Amino acid sequence: MTAEIIDGKAVAARIRAGLTERVAELVARGLRPGLAVVLAGDDPASQVYVRNKTNACAEIGFRTFDHRLPATVTEAELLALVDRLNREPDVDGILIQMPLPAGLDGRRVLLAIDPDKDVDGIHPDNLGRLLMGQPRFVACTPLGIMRLLDEAKTPLVGADAVVIGRSNLVGKPVAALLMLADATVTICHSRTCDLAERVGRADIVVAAVGRAEMVKGAWIKSGATVIDVGINRRADGKLIGDVEFVPAALRARAITPVPGGVGPMTIAMLLGNTLIAAARRASLGHPRVV
Ligand code: NDP
DSSP, X not given: OOSEEOOHHHHHHHHHHHHHHHHHHHHHTTOOOEEEEEEESOOXXXXXXXXXXXXXXXXXXXXXXXXXXXXXXXXXXXXXXHHHHHHOTTOOEEEEOSSOOTTSOHHXXXXXXXXXXXXXXXXXXXXXXXXXTOOSSOOHHHHHHHHHHHHTTOOOTTOEEEEEOOOTTTHHHHHHXXXXXXXXXXXXXXXXXXXXXXXXXXXXXXXXXXXXXXXXXXXXXXXXXXXXXXXXXXXXXXXXXXXXXXXXXXXXXXXXXXXXXXXXXXXXXXXXXXXXXHHHHTTXXXXXXX
């Protein structure tokens, strides 16, 4: 293999160590950041994600407020909880684990979150600010992707970047961040023609599709940087990405593995956003988190 393997696990560990120090400084000043995590229903994957997030919070010294609700929770009950958390002084960040149980309108619930506590960066106000070039809270996975591109010393100004996927959580915000960093961005999706050709011209490829190895190694331009966001479980239980890793790594200059690439960065960035929210709410400015 020729590519540098971008070790997201190591970068995330470094960020978390730095954040632990920042948290200790805030605690010494009488401020312990707090994250409220809301999980409705009993989706097993969501339970794992929530556990990982609350454990990570506890590890670096945050307070966590765990709200587990039955799948039968009504939208009115959920909205009332969000309203309470918005007003709760000890809660700096609110995270609503998606997807919500069937019958609940996720968009209405997201809209109810105070944008100043939206550490997931998914409130339309925060996504809109990002598009206007004035980001406040940016979604955690896109932030982590940018950090990994930086880690791999990827030139961004004037680079041709192809983002595959246009979700509000990953594709759109990462495309906006790349554009803010002066890359020329093409957003591809399920109706894009000539995907292979577009990928073949890209200096940076961000694959956020959710289809195992759909980006072929042979498509990758020699010397490109490849960020694989996809998490797909094979029949034998192994996790694999959206990119054919081995052939892509033979052509790329740098590539993220799955697992151990983007995944660990998402939680590190959530911690960073929560710290920023706490410092902002206490009028302590915008702390350095990475
Ligand atoms: P979504 O399902 O919301 O979006 C997938 C996108 O891929 C859509 O825009 C869709 O296009 C596009 N797509 C589907 N099929 C094709 C195709 N054949 N060719 C080109 N584009 C296609 O997923 P998310 O953005 O939420 O997540 C994407 C992946 O990233 C998933 O595997 C998810 O598990 C993973 N993920 C990983 C995280 C991490 O921390 N590592 C965090 C978040 C997500 P269209 O809009 O036309 O339907």
